Amino acid sequence: MENQSSTNGSRFDPLTAANSQNDAQLNPYFIHHSLGPTAAIVTQPLTGAINYTSWSRAMLMAISGRNKAGFITGKIQKPSDGVLLDAWICNNDILASWILNSVSKEIAASIIYIGSIKEIWDELRQRFKQSNGPSIYQLRKEFVTLRQGNLTIETYYTKLKTIWQNLNEYRFTNDCTCGGLKPFIDHLESEYIMAFLMGLNDSYAAVRAQILLMQPLPSINTVFSLLIQEEQQRSAGILTPPIDPVALNIASSMAISTDRNRKKERPTCSYCGIKGHIADKCYKKHGYPPGYKPRNSNSITTAPDTSKTNNVANTNSAAANRSPDFFSSLNSEQYSQLMTLLNNHLQAATTAPITTATAITHTSGIFALTSHNNQSHDEWIIDSGASRHICHDKSLFKNWSHTNNMFVMLPNGHRISVDLIGDIQINGSLTLKDVLFVSQFAYNLISVSCLLITKNISLDFQSTCCIIQDLSRPMMIGKASCQNGLYVLNKEANTNCIAAGVKINAISVDTWHQRLGHLSPKCLSSLSSTLCLSNHSIHHSSCHVCPLAKQKRLSFHSNNNVASSPFDLVHADIWGPFKIPSYGGYKYFLTLVDDCLRFTWVYMLRQKSDVLHIVPKFFQLIETQFSKVIKSFRSDNAPELKLTEFFAQKGTVHQFSCVEQPQQNSVVERKHQHLLNVARALFFSQEFQSVFGQIAS
Template sequence: MTPELNRETSLKMKRSWCISMRIALEVKNKWSIVDDTMIAPARSHPQYAAWRRCNLLVCSWIFKSVNSSIAQSIIHLDQATDVWEDLKRRFSHHDAQKISSLQSEIYGLKQGTMSVNDYYTRCRTLWEEMNSTRPFPVCRCDPKCSCDLIDQIRKERDTDQVIRFLHGLNDDYSNLKSNVLVLDPLPEANAVQHSQNIPDEVVAAFHSYNGKRSGNSNKGAKCTYCGMNGHTIDKCYKKHGFPPGWISGFKSKGKQGAVMSNNAVENSGNSGNASTVDQLQKLISLLQAQAGQSSGTNATAAVSLVPSFNSENSETEGKYSATYINSTFLCESTWILDSGATDHIVCSLDYFDNYRVVRGAEVNLPTGNSVVVNHVGNVSLNKELCLKDALHIPSFKFNIISVSKLLQDTCNKLIFLSNQCLIQDMLGTRTGIAKQRNGLYLLLEPPRRQDVMHSFAVHCNNSEVWHQRLGHFPINKMHLLSDIKFSAAKTLACDVCHLAKHKRSPFPLSTTSSKNCFDLIHADIWGPFQICSLQGDRYFLSLVDDHSRYTWLHLMRNKSETRQFIKKFHAMVFTQFGTLIKTFRTDNGPEFSMTEFFT
């Protein structure tokens, strides 16, 4: 936060820090924690942890924006509300001396050499500083009263600001000040400031126009510089210089003005009078705009509004001269949602998925004319939206989507908002969106042309892709397909094809487990091998203990040797471990048929 708050900071900078900090907290949606609008929940409340985290975050921001010495004095405070109240009691001084100083500066402020904008900015700064030092009272009635006393106080303070602003303007704006002060009610200060922001030549023309009507307004005034009567020091020619065309020796202002006006006429003909009239018309238009921006009441200014007519523009005067009502650029890729259209209209055949030729079909336009329909077909906007029986009219420069026909042909709903239109299906899923631009709802994602879509087609010779596209066509038959070249199709291994050829489903996973060794023995035979061992063995018998996962392998030449090895294994277990095998689990093959032995 800049500037940093410390003890040496001026009152104005402290107030700026307070405003800046409040804006920053409101932007982060955290001001409700500081002004105690969001009450701290109980510790047992489920939202207490989230509130606690936001509270500490605000405290850390405040500690970062103040001086380290001030931060040390408030770091022990646990809640952001207590931190803010402590800083407010410490640095928020509303003493009478400061109020007296501000009032003196406000009442003594003059425009002087400043421009009107700079003068208004300075006045506005002092007014806001006074409002923060002496804020508006707050109604403490319980229940709150319905009177408008606070609004009346605020209105009177605004009126005082307008009067002080006009009082500080230079004497060049004396006539304009008198015109504003007769308005009832008075306009706001910023409106008065805009009315003062006019060219100097317009002000001079207004003064000369009023001078012809009311005579010399400075009659009786005495200049403190030259000692002559009839003007003040602000308009003393001996101090500020004589105007162009001044002839010395004439003491009468009327004669001097007549000679100057005659010289102006001789030099430029009637251009001076026309310039004065133009300047006066500019001033009148500014005052008319000011009267229209004020309060909308029957306020009248002390200025006579003189209309002007130009014979050259008499034929077009008072007529609307705009050439285009809608400035939106419309082209073939523009799709407009229209609630007044009865059918969809497409300007190009490239958007159609399919179409047919029609004869004698016409569409009536609002102008009374009619256009011929050449084709009728379907257009896909996207995967979810399809325009049925759309009309093809080549003379149109853009495309129209009929709202009524779209709702009739599809199970969609349209939600019109101020800046967009949402197209949703019956489940609420968004299928399209249109943005409002210059009064038209334009589809954001228009369909692409069919020829553009065809350009994205890619030739593929991958045997695996075509095997899957054709529904897992037999791999050994794929070479019979014409116009498709394959590479290494014979070596393709498809897991889906292997699983689809299984005669039975896989066994479910077993959830049982034995507690001791040799409670359960799994037995299975694998073979025959294509290549036999050195001893001529082509099979092997695997015996797996379910508890320890210990495995025994026995090589065999034939499956008939299985019974012999099982009996030897049973005797070995009894001899070596002193226990008996409780359960043998096999796949019920005939080689394991040993009913007498197992019983």
């Protein structure tokens, strides 16, 4: 008796295959002596729906590798009798034992009495594969939130790949050979790559950016290989990973604290014998650097000079004050340079007046101002080098108080005493606090640092001007123009504008209208002073978006064409009911309008059904008085106007407007509105009572 088809679909004789030693492995009934009932063919047992997908995949691979997948898939059916029946029962029991050994005790107790291995397999699949939704949600959540952290690239990639493979088990698969699924597969691959790259640490940001710029994106294995190489190069010290600023700050702080606690031996100079430096860096041997200040003196200040001669002279002068052996170390050339510098400095100090020289030394730009005779000394100059506000005019002080032992140190080393200190109001919005009164100064100085510290303002320096802005309210409180390299405060500057907007006048009304969400002209007028807009420009601006955005329904384009002859088309409509019936008991009226002449007939109705008598009488009137036949009759879908038999008898075409589209019957609708407006006007002007509504309407 022949067996059913094997796992590969070929038909064979099991007994004949079993007799051949070479073909024994191909026989699904063949059982190796090492594969007993107690063998555990998978490492992870089945515990429930959580790991059923991975367990079933591993179990199917293990059974298929032993050429016995046909027993659980149903390809090898149970024979009816004969030798094959015994072999089938033996294989069925062994496979059942393998599954029982690969599941938990609770699950094994529930399937031990099931007969065939196929029924056991189907039972487990139906039991644990029903909750795919929560499993897919959990896997996708882990896939999206997984980050590298302290893991290596290999460990992080392994975890991500495990989750991805579990997700693939839940996806719909189809054996397609036409290539239609390739775009979908490429999309899944790109999603896989993006998740892998986005989960990397920030130290791999440069490599990640380079990979994302590749077109097309490489495969996931190529990306993994590139990152592994990057990690190995960093481990070997070939590449230096980016340093975290926080970690760098902590490391530097720890290094500083460690260096402070460590006692360092100080070297001794072999030239001068002083500790703290060596002979290669000895100032006495090689000369003092420009601007050098001795540690034991606070009053010596060397004037900055770019020339080499002055630098040498200044440093030697400072050294002469601190060392009695200074002159013995000078050569003849250095000594002559020092004497020349001292003579020039002494002559300049005795001949130059303090009023001009001291003021000029505050800023080099003031030299340019002295050459212009039209420059007023009452101007305020914004100076970034001054540490305090300084004024030379006592009359500008709003309030003041006397002070003692306060001096102003000039860059040339001179000190000038300060007599008063007080407040000065520049304009209505800018007030200077703690201004020093120095009568020897020729100009008034505004200290940038003092202004920023004492007031909540900001300064915007530009090539042509400097804007002083109040940060508490966005207003410009001062403006300085650039004159000959100096920023001179303009007292007449308009301070009633928004600070951002020295350029605000260039902004049109339409731009502000759109920025503020299409604000109405009335609201824009209330903001005209703030936005520097004129009311004339506000009321004469037009916006085509506002009518479209604020209308309650779309506009209807009428396609009505006026008839060429009278009574070719007649429009009809019924209006009512009135809230209060007329004196004659009428609650409705019928309006008939000729499309060509716009001549109108109005008939009063007590009930809507009266139209059944009015319309035939109207047709008879037209035929008798005008010898005309009404060709078309247009109305809405009112049931009382559907005179089908009458219109068929007269040969008149009855035209209906669409449902809820009164615009299509606009001729008579507008006539209704006109009649009602005229009636109300007459009613209100004559003060008729409501019972005469028939006459008024």
